[in-house]
Amino acid sequence: MNNKKLLSYIGEWHTEGLLSDESAQILKQRYSAGRSGASLAIILAVIGSLLIGAGTILLLAVNWNTLPLAVKGIISFMPLLAGQGLAVFTLKKRQDSVPWREGVSVLYTAGVFGTLALIGQSFHISNDVGVYLLCSGLLSLPIPYLLRSVSTLPVYFGSVIAWGATRLISTENGWYLLLTVLLVLAGSMLILQHRDGNKGAAGIYAKWWISVAVLALVIITGTVLEANIIVLVMAYAIVMYALDNGRSDYRLPYRTLGFFASLFFMVVVSFGFCWNMFEAYDGYSSTVVSIVVAVASGVFAMLVYRKQMQQALFAGAASLITVVLALSDISYSSSDDIYLIATVAVTAIVFAIGICMLVKGTRDGEYLNVNTGLITILVIVGRWFFAEDFGLLARGLVFISMGALLLSINLVMAKKKKRALVAQAPISEEESK
Amino acid sequence: MKKTTVVLLVITILAQLILPGYYIADKYGTLHSGTVYKFEIHDPYVVYRGKYLHISLVDNCYDEQGKYGTVGVNADGYAYITGISDNKPDEGDYIKSGYGGRYYSIPVDRYYTDEDTAAVFDSYMWRFVELPEMYVTVRVNNGECVAEQLYIDGVTVEEFVKTYDFSKLDEYESEYFSVIEEELTEAYTD
Numbered sequence: 297m298n299n300k301k302l303l304s305y306i307g308e309w310h311t312e313g314l315l316s317d318e319s320a321q322i323l324k325q326r327y328s329a330g331r332s333g334a335s336l337a338i339i340l341a342v343i344g345s346l347l348i349g350a351g352t353i354l355l356l357a358v359n360w361n362t363l364p365l366a367v368k369g370i371i372s373f374m375p376l377l378a379g380q381g382l383a384v385f386t387l388k389k390r391q392d393s394v395p396w397r398e399g400v401s402v403l404y405t406a407g408v409f410g411t412l413a414l415i416g417q418s419f420h421i422s423n424d425v426g427v428y429l430l431c432s433g434l435l436s437l438p439i440p441y442l443l444r445s446v447s448t449l450p451v452y453f454g455s456v457i458a459w460g461a462t463r464l465i466s467t468e469n470g471w472y473l474l475l476t477v478l479l480v481l482a483g484s485m486l487i488l489q490h491r492d493g494n495k496g497a498a499g500i501y502a503k504w505w506i507s508v509a510v511l512a513l514v515i516i517t518g519t520v521l522e523a524n525i526i527v528l529v530m531a532y533a534i535v536m537y538a539l540d541n542g543r544s545d546y547r548l549p550y551r552t553l554g555f556f557a558s559l560f561f562m563v564v565v566s567f568g569f570c571w572n573m574f575e576a577y578d579g580y581s582s583t584v585v586s587i588v589v590a591v592a593s594g595v596f597a598m599l600v601y602r603k604q605m606q607q608a609l610f611a612g613a614a615s616l617i618t619v620v621l622a623l624s625d626i627s628y629s630s631s632d633d634i635y636l637i638a639t640v641a642v643t644a645i646v647f648a649i650g651i652c653m654l655v656k657g658t659r660d661g662e663y664l665n666v667n668t669g670l671i672t673i674l675v676i677v678g679r680w681f682f683a684e685d686f687g688l689l690a691r692g693l694v695f696i697s698m699g700a701l702l703l704s705i706n707l708v709m710a711k712k713k714k715r716a717l718v719a720q721a722p723i724s725e726e727e728s729k
Numbered sequence: 730m731k732k733t734t735v736v737l738l739v740i741t742i743l744a745q746l747i748l749p750g751y752y753i754a755d756k757y758g759t760l761h762s763g764t765v766y767k768f769e770i771h772d773p774y775v776v777y778r779g780k781y782l783h784i785s786l787v788d789n790c791y792d793e794q795g796k797y798g799t800v801g802v803n804a805d806g807y808a809y810i811t812g813i814s815d816n817k818p819d820e821g822d823y824i825k826s827g828y829g830g831r832y833y834s835i836p837v838d839r840y841y842t843d844e845d846t847a848a849v850f851d852s853y854m855w856r857f858v859e860l861p862e863m864y865v866t867v868r869v870n871n872g873e874c875v876a877e878q879l880y881i882d883g884v885t886v887e888e889f890v891k892t893y894d895f896s897k898l899d900e901y902e903s904e905y906f907s908v909i910e911e912e913l914t915e916a917y918t919d
Contacts, residue, residue: 361846361887362843369753369757372753376745376746376749387734388730408745412749415749415753419875420837420839420840420841420875420876421756421836422837435744435745435748438737438740438741439741442737442738
């Protein structure tokens with residue numbers, strides 16, 4: 297609901313006497329245009345700073361090659377010096393202005409990256425993007441801490457994770473993984489500056505990027521250790537759901553990322569060829585990890601079943617699927633029939649979850665559950681529409697079955713509603729008498 | 730401003746100035762006092778729409794692991810790596826491996842020039858029936874190396890783009906295709 301609509305409702309509730317003068321005043325202040333104006337100022341400051349930074353670098357790039365090396369060296373420092381000067385000015389004179397802090401933070405970070413890029417150009421420094429990203433990322437890490445800003449957090453995470461990924465892939469040295477984790481942790485500590493995280497936009501923004509960075513780390517870890525990435529993503533989803541702890545605040549990342557991670561897990565395992573892929577992993581450790589994740593998911597599903605249906609459904613289904621995955625690891629079956637059965641079973645589970653969410657959401661008037669259910673159904677339908685591992689006949693039959701199931705549910709619900717109306721009718725007649 | 734903020738600000742500013750400053754001093758020193766070597770290159774090309782030419786050294790595909798490569802010069806005057814080891818060579822110039830990868834490689838793969846030179850050169854590059862002599866001069870000092878200049882047909886690439894008569898390529902091309910046409914006609918007639 298947008299603020300304008302909410303303000304009109306507050307006015308109506310106040311007139312109807314549902315809200316006291318004081319409450320109406322507080323609510324009006326909280327959702328007044330001033331707040332959206334402040335957000336707009338921050339967004340404009342960030343985008344404006346970014347454009348100025350990019351434009352300055354492009355202007356410097358014109359005729360760069362014709363300049364003497366010493367001049368190039370001096371000009372290379374200009375973006376950095378400008379950023380440093382603005383940061384000092386902001387800390388002295390504009391410390392309380394969020395648009396200033398965020399805007400200067402972006403410009404300062406662009407200055408660090410720009411200076412190192414210009415030096416690279418001057419000396420034809422080769423294509424070691426990883427080192428460039430690491431140096432720029434590390435040198436810009438103190439900026440959000442100094443300016444108490446969050447805008448540049450994704451730039452830092454992107455830089456250090458990209459560096460870690462390139463180093464890990466080229467050297468296969470596990471120490472780089474540990475170093476990358478520590479670097480991500482160094483950026484994540486920024487959340488301590490925004491302890492009112494669940495209320496303030498800055499804290500929520502930081503939490504989103506920290507969660508995304510952790511997901512990227514999980515995927516990189518899986519790739520490097522040649523572990524089962526899909527099971528690791530599922531473990532991540534469960535942790536996200538646990539962190540969400542039943543809060544219905546969808547601005548926080550935990551529930552949304554948990555949902556998409558578990559949906560990703562289920563859609564991927566609904567492809568038959570993926571089950572072949574599981575055999576490629578080291579049998580024993582992969583099976584152990586699968587069992588641990590399966591047990592954890594199952595326990596979590598049981599613990600939260602009454603309070604958080606969506607999380608419990610996904611976690612329970614994931615637990616079931618992970619058990620089957622672990623069993624297929626152990627049995628090392630080469631029969632295609634197993635994969636066919638598994639594919640159909642997973643599809644049925646995901647489709648059933650989607651329907652449950654949709655029905656419950658509609659019944660309780662919870663739009664988040666309705667949307668979750670719809671996305672789940674659409675994703676699995678889309679996956680089957682383009683499934684090349686099944687013939688047209690099989691896909692046609694699946695679609696007809698799915699459609700028939702939806703229509704049947706609709707019919708049952710309509711009948712229930714009719715019965716309920718019939719049951720209510722005599723009472724209202726009696727009441728009218 | 731709090732005292733901790735001031736301290737962090739000073740440390741940050743110093744670190745941000747020292748690291749790029751050291752980098753510049755190091756590279757500048759190499760350019761100033763390093764030994765010049767000519768490295769033969771394959772046909773350079775423009776990456777996307779950037780303003781640098783991607784260059785690949787003719788001898789830069791090593792399947793040996795090691796941190797240091799000793800530089801030697803062949804009979805044609807081009808530099809090449811004579812040996813790779815994990816220990817710093819006692820004698821002669823050497824280049825430290827680039828990119829932090831598993832195998833040794835010389836960290837020279839790009840040459841920045843102005844936008845026009847890169848684009849013009851790239852657009853005509855593929856039309857040369859016989860490629861001109863191409864090499865890059867690299868300064869080497871204490872394991873560091875810096876690409877200095879890219880030469881095409883004995884002149885810098887910037888000079889080459891300005892002075893080369895590209896209409897000659899049309900003549901070469903038509904001559905080349907007429908020869909091919911003649912050969913094909915003969916082959917079919919036989």
